[in-house]
Amino acid sequence: MSDDLARILTARGYRLTAARRVILDTLSESGEHLTADELTEQVRQRSTAIGRMTVYRTLDLLCDLGLMRPVYQGTGAAHYVLMRDGHHHHLICTGCGRVVEFDECALDEAHEKIARRFGFEVEGHLLEFYGVCEVCRSKAAAN
Ligand SMILES: [Zn+2]
Ligand SMILES: [Zn+2]
Ligand SMILES: [Zn+2]
Known part of the structure; x- marks a missing residue:
């Protein structure tokens, strides 16, 4: 799955930076429903060099590309799901x-x-x- 995401990203002209690679791997390995904070935490367990803003911006990008969507359940933070x-x-x-x-x-x-x-x-x-x-x-x- 992360290879699929990576391929789409590069096909649309986005660079597959090391940080994006780690984020995509984390997303595909950790199941599908994560809040932005949960994702940040898991990403930072793999690489503390990746900041919270990078994770948030990458999530935004994946949503813009239609590869992920936020899901709102109740009043808590949105969970992001892979499309x-x-x-x-x-x-x-x-x-x-x-x-x-x-x-x-x-x-x-x-x-x-x-x-x-x-x-x-x-x-x-x-x-x-x-x-x-x-x-x-x-x-x-x-x-
Ligand atoms: Zn039930
Ligand atoms: Zn789901
Ligand atoms: Zn369907």
Whole structure:
């Protein structure tokens, strides 16, 4: 994944600096949901030479390029997620807060329809379904 990110970055004319390399590696190895502060902390465990502003600016750049998106849940800091092939999907349990990732995507048709209607060129989407997970449902059933 970090190679994919690196390739896109350089294809768009951005230099793959040593700091960016470390940040991309950290992102791809540490799972997908990190706040900017969590990412900074993990990056600095690998290289204390990389400052907080560099991490923040790189995150901004990745968001500008559509490779990451901030996700806001509740009132806390945004979590940043990777947009694999332009999309990212969640099932979120309103009972326990569990977040499940899933790959299936049936939105291509909806993309086209909506894009046409608004004269929009869709580049990706972040999809979140809210509901109650299996564990919470069986707990509710047991009561
Ligand atoms: Zn649950
Ligand atoms: Zn996710
Ligand atoms: Zn999708």
